[in-house]
Amino acid sequence: MKHVRVAVVGAGVVGLSTAVCIAEALPHCSVTLLAEKFSPDTTSDGAAGILWPVTLPDIPLERQRSWLKDSFDHLLAIAQSQHSPEAGVMLSSGWTIFKEVPANKKPHFSDLVIGFRNMTDNEMKRFPDHKFGHAFTTLKCECSSYLLWLEKRFRKAGGQVEKRKVNSLQELSNSYDIIVNCSGLGSKTLVGDSEVYPVRGQVLKVEAPWLKHFIRDGDGKTYIYPGIHSVTIGGTRQEDDWRLEVDKGDTQGILERCSQLEPSLSKAKVLSEWVGLRPSRKCPRVEREVVRLQGRSVPVVHNYGHGAWGVTLAWGTAQDALGLVRNASMK
Numbered sequence: 067m068k069h070v071r072v073a074v075v076g077a078g079v080v081g082l083s084t085a086v087c088i089a090e091a092l093p094h095c096s097v098t099l100l101a102e103k104f105s106p107d108t109t110s111d112g113a114a115g116i117l118w119p120v121t122l123p124d125i126p127l128e129r130q131r132s133w134l135k136d137s138f139d140h141l142l143a144i145a146q147s148q149h150s151p152e153a154g155v156m157l158s159s160g161w162t163i164f165k166e167v168p169a170n171k172k173p174h175f176s177d178l179v180i181g182f183r184n185m186t187d188n189e190m191k192r193f194p195d196h197k198f199g200h201a202f203t204t205l206k207c208e209c210s211s212y213l214l215w216l217e218k219r220f221r222k223a224g225g226q227v228e229k230r231k232v233n234s235l236q237e238l239s240n241s242y243d244i245i246v247n248c249s250g251l252g253s254k255t256l257v258g259d260s261e262v263y264p265v266r267g268q269v270l271k272v273e274a275p276w277l278k279h280f281i282r283d284g285d286g287k288t289y290i291y292p293g294i295h296s297v298t299i300g301g302t303r304q305e306d307d308w309r310l311e312v313d314k315g316d317t318q319g320i321l322e323r324c325s326q327l328e329p330s331l332s333k334a335k336v337l338s339e340w341v342g343l344r345p346s347r348k349c350p351r352v353e354r355e356v357v358r359l360q361g362r363s364v365p366v367v368h369n370y371g372h373g374a375w376g377v378t379l380a381w382g383t384a385q386d387a388l389g390l391v392r393n394a395s396m397k
């Protein structure tokens with residue numbers, strides 16, 4: 067089989083997951099990961115890191131369920147292995163609570179997470195402003211640990227890493243046969259996708275080792291996610307807001323909203339504050355196109371636009387991207 071040179075652009079959770087999948091599954095490919103920023107400086111590093119079983123509006127149900135299932139099974143296998151502490155992946159149980167009873171009390175993902183059930187009246191008593199809730203177990207990553215672990219796994223599979231900004235795909239056309247675009251928000255300029263936009267998110271890490279269960283308000287604006295080293299509390303979802311500075315008003319709002327759900331948080335020490343820009347799009351773009359670059363037709367596999375769900379979907383969409391690269395590499 068002919069040797070194929072693959073470039074993966076982007077070293078967030080999507081790029082690293084995709085690079086690992088290709089390097090491990092396709093021995094006839096040499097894979098180079100190119101990125102302007104690596105851990106700890108990517109958006110993925112600051113994510114709360116919960117695998118949140120999202121329902122995407124514009125992706126066929128079967129396809130999004132397979133993204134969720136692949137990601138869940140992958141992270142569950144890590145959480146149950148000796149790699150769990152180094153990779154920073156753990157099981158996480160808790161409650162998602164709703165002010166109004168949702169139309170669909172049993173969402174499609176109820177069989178994908180562990181132990182899904184409706185909350186009992188007794189459990190709901192501690193949330194007097196809420197009428198209904200779900201309890202289940204999912205997975206959570208300490209993202210910086212997980213990214214470093216993925217990078218190590220990629221290098222072990224023979225992958226090469228290069229820190230560099232790619233200003234145009236033209237730059238890559240002589241050195242690579244296939245380009246995989248996992249540049250997140252960078253796709254706005256790198257491939258001129260005007261559908262990609264930032265959704266600003268601010269979170270705090272607090273010291274509250276007594277908290278063991280996640281709590282998420284159904285609208286997704288307020289959440290408490292206990293991790294290995296700290297508890298992540300949030301958040302904000304500000305569309306088309308490019309500010310990367312911490313907003314003290316947002317900090318105050320997060321502390322107030324989260325303390326309302328979990329009063330003991332008023333006693334927790336704030337360890338850090340962080341802002342990231344979610345690479346949002348109506349739905350993630352996972353597809354192949356053929357682009358004319360310097361007179362050659364080059365397959366470009368896109369895998370970006372995961373918005374608030376990069377950790378949740380990365381392994382699943384990486385499997386799809388792997389399939390697209392596999393097909394392109396056989397031609």
Ligand SMILES: Cc1cc2nc3c(=O)[nH]c(=O)nc-3n(C[C@H](O)[C@H](O)[C@H](O)COP(=O)(O)OP(=O)(O)OC[C@H]3O[C@@H](n4cnc5c(N)ncnc54)[C@H](O)[C@@H]3O)c2cc1C
Pocket residue numbers: 075076077078079080081100101102103104108109110111112113114115116117118230231232233248249250251252253256266267268269300301341342343344345370371372373374375376377378379
């Ligand atoms: C506050 C907050 C909390 C979140 N919590 C969660 C959560 O709990 N669960 C969840 O699933 N998701 C969460 N998310 C969403 C998650 O962070 C994103 O979906 C995810 O990080 C997207 O990953 P990515 O790899 O696509 O992008 P990024 O992590 O942004 O990585 C993009 C990569 O592309 C590189 N790049 C871009 N352009 C170029 C270029 N021209 N040349 C070279 N390199 C380039 C960058 O340098 C970087 O390496 C959260 C987001 C925020 C802001």
Ligand SMILES: O=C(O)CCC(=O)C(=O)O
Pocket residue numbers: 114115116118267282286289300301344373374375
């Ligand atoms: O939505 C959630 O609860 C997880 C956190 C998240 O994905 C986000 O803030 O983007």
